[in-house]
Amino acid sequence: AQSVTQPDIHITVSEGASLELRCNYSYGATPYLFWYVQSPGQGLQLLLKYFSGDTLVQGIKGFEAEFKRSQSSFNLRKPSVHWSDAAEYFCAVGAAASGSARQLTFGSGTQLTVLP
Amino acid sequence: DTEVTQTPKHLVMGMTNKKSLKCEQHMGHRAMYWYKQKAKKPPELMFVYSYEKLSINESVPSRFSPECPNSSLLNLHLHALQPEDSALYLCASSQVGRGGHSPLHFGNGTRLTVT
Numbered sequence: 001a002q003s004v005t006q007p008d009i010h011i012t013v014s015e016g017a018s019l020e021l022r023c024n025y026s027y028g029a030t031p032y033l034f035w036y037v038q039s040p041g042q043g044l045q046l047l048l049k050y051f052s053g054d055t056l057v058q059g060i061k062g063f064e065a066e067f068k069r070s071q072s073s074f075n076l077r078k079p080s081v082h083w084s085d086a087a088e089y090f091c092a093v094g095a096a097a098s099g100s101a102r103q104l105t106f107g108s109g110t111q112l113t114v115l116p
Numbered sequence: 117d118t119e120v121t122q123t124p125k126h127l128v129m130g131m132t133n134k135k136s137l138k139c140e141q142h143m144g145h146r147a148m149y150w151y152k153q154k155a156k157k158p159p160e161l162m163f164v165y166s167y168e169k170l171s172i173n174e175s176v177p178s179r180f181s182p183e184c185p186n187s188s189l190l191n192l193h194l195h196a197l198q199p200e201d202s203a204l205y206l207c208a209s210s211q212v213g214r215g216g217h218s219p220l221h222f223g224n225g226t227r228l229t230v231t
Contacts, residue, residue, distance in 0.1 A: 034219055043120075043206055043222035044159070090158055094219075102147065102210045102220055103172065106158035 139207030
């Protein structure tokens with residue numbers, strides 16, 4: 001069975017500082033990996049995804065993530081955080097469900113607070 | 117703007133009420149999903165529809181009844197709910213096939229309160 005661990009429940013950074021959110025996964029085959037962001041009272045917005053190929057993937061809003069198979073990690077990074085980045089961030093690993101629909105397993109999330 | 121539309125945004129219902137949540141997408145996706153999310157927790161999968169047929173039911177109580185009347189619509193019928201069912205209910209859609217490369221697209225959810 002697949003699983004995802006986000007070790008940091010809450011991270012606080014100052015505006016303009018760099019950010020790294022950690023994600024470790026467990027999956028038997030080549031994983032499909034995703035990062036989603038959720039603002040209060042909103043749904044989940046896809047930031048980026050990894051399926052294969054280049055291990056450094058670029059996403060929206062200036063985010064990037066690096067897939068490291070040897071460390072079973074898929075950490076999310078941003079060089080300079082903006083106050084609007086304050087939100088909950090979820091890492092997820094996906095497997096093909098019945099009929100090739102997507103079945104996601106989410107990590108527990110990391111709450112990001114941005115200080116002015 | 118989200119491409120998956122959920123209505124209503126908020127719903128308050130009593131334990132004896134019957135209500136329905138609605139989800140609509142026009143991206144041509146043939147997989148649709150219901151997730152339940154409690155505060156400060158990740159979403160939990162409830163149901164998966166693939167080509168309008170129920171393919172996964174994650175042991176959800178029968179007081180939740182999903183329905184997929186066509187490829188664009190997904191409903192969740194609610195009956196005799198309990199206060200612990202209060203949560204944010206998220207709908208999502210994705211393509212199927214293509215080696216499963218399609219990410220899920222989420223709606224903004226329905227905030228349900230059971231009194």
